[in-house]
Structure formats: C-alpha cells, structure tokens
Amino acid sequence: MANNKQSLFQDAFSRFKKDKVAVFSLFLIIFILVGCFVVPWLYPDDYFSHINLYATTQAPSFEHFFGTDSIGRDVFIRVLVGGQISFEVAIVATIVSVVIGTLWGAFAGFVGGKVDGL
Numbered sequence: 001m002a003n004n005k006q007s008l009f010q011d012a013f014s015r016f017k018k019d020k021v022a023v024f025s026l027f028l029i030i031f032i033l034v035g036c037f038v039v040p041w042l043y044p045d046d047y048f049s050h051i052n053l054y055a056t057t058q059a060p061s062f063e064h065f066f067g068t069d070s071i072g073r074d075v076f077i078r079v080l081v082g083g084q085i086s087f088e089v090a091i092v093a094t095i096v097s098v099v100i101g102t103l104w105g106a107f108a109g110f111v112g113g114k115v116d117g118l
Helices: 008-018 020-042 075-111 113-117
Strands: none
Touching (some): 008 020, 075 113
C-alpha cells in the first residue's frame, strides 16, 4: 500500500527498487545500450569496409571477441553496430506511436461517439 506522503512516482520507484529482476534487467539494458553506442567509436578500424583476408573465420579471442566472418570482419563490432541500429529504430517507432496515439486519443476524446469507440 502506498504511503500517503509519497507521490505516485516515488511509490512506483520504491516498488521498482524492490524487484531485483527488474533492476538487473534495467542495468543490463543500459549496459547493452552504452556498448552499442560507445564501443564502435572506440574501434580503431572502419568496421563497415575493413576486410582482412588473413583473418578469415577466426575463433573468438581477446582481439576479436566473437571471432571474424568469412572475409575477416570483426563480428563483435558488427553486432554492436546492428544493436545501435535496432535501438534507433525502436526509439523512432516509439516516438511515432506515442504521437499518433496521443493525437488520436485527443481527437477521440473531443469528438466522442463512434470515433471514441474505434
């Protein structure tokens, strides 16, 4: 039960802090997000076009955490760049759906009737 002196945000945050799986998941998502956006900047080579035919299909090592593909590109960096693109698409899709939902909800609340039921 919520304390009357707490705001709704404070109550939700205190409940969130008690859920260890939710807190761990939040830290994991933040870790992945930071990795996707920071690590490619720190990578010394051009990860899109860097081809090293001498390092094809290498096993995972400290130099290439996930190994290399058939033309010698680092798979770990390519996964992080793919994650970066996925996060960008998710953010844009969320913003678009919030804008459309807000506009539709405001219009339906103003007009009512069949539009509100739809």
